[in-house]
Amino acid sequence: MAVIEFLPDRLNSSPVVWRGFTAGEFLLAATVGFFLGIPLSLPLVFIPAVGWIAIPTCMLIMPIFVVFVGGRWVSSYKRGKPDNYLWRRLEEVRAKFGLHRGLVISSQTWALRRTPPFKRRGMQ
Template sequence: MSTIAFIPKRLNEPPVVFRGMTGREVGMMALVGFCTGLPIGAMSAWLLRMFAMVPTVAFLTAGIFLWFGGTVMRRLRRGRSTVWLYRHFQWKLASAGFPIGDGKSLITRSSVYRIHRERNKRGGRA
């Protein structure tokens, strides 16, 4: 019976798509950039009286977020697993009082764990 002597660690990790980001991260950065650019584009469209500024500025901002966001994401994830960043954001939100999901999936408080042993009637430990 033959066995595989070596299985690469990164075999099941998502592939890097653009500037060190995975496909999910590229989508998140583009969406955040687009949503950030919408109000800026709306203000510039109102000032210049050109409706075409709204999508133009939104897509331009999405591109800027993709370009510079790749560097930021790489620095945040350096040396950690691909899931770490999402769990870290989830933990930060849960610690701030905004639980995601059922609210009981993450431990958000720490305390000292002590074992109190009661004494039996004869004075010895139970």
């Protein structure tokens, strides 16, 4: 039977799609940009010449901006880390805010305390 002596580590990892993003990270960045466009467009609504059209316009422009700026940041943030580091970090942040119950986060020191010796009754 033939044995593969060299199997690359990144054989089953998801490929980089664009600017350091994998497909899932790209979708996450675009979704964050989409929802970030809503509060950023609200001040523009009160300009008489712009009006309500500012909301869908900002919702379409902000994902492009977030992907361009975020791609450079994500590629430098993930450099030298495991493939699933960004998702585990996101899971840790969600667990700290109480939005995820599957991860146990406990940061405390261990203490060893001595108890007083056990004394038997009747013996001295």
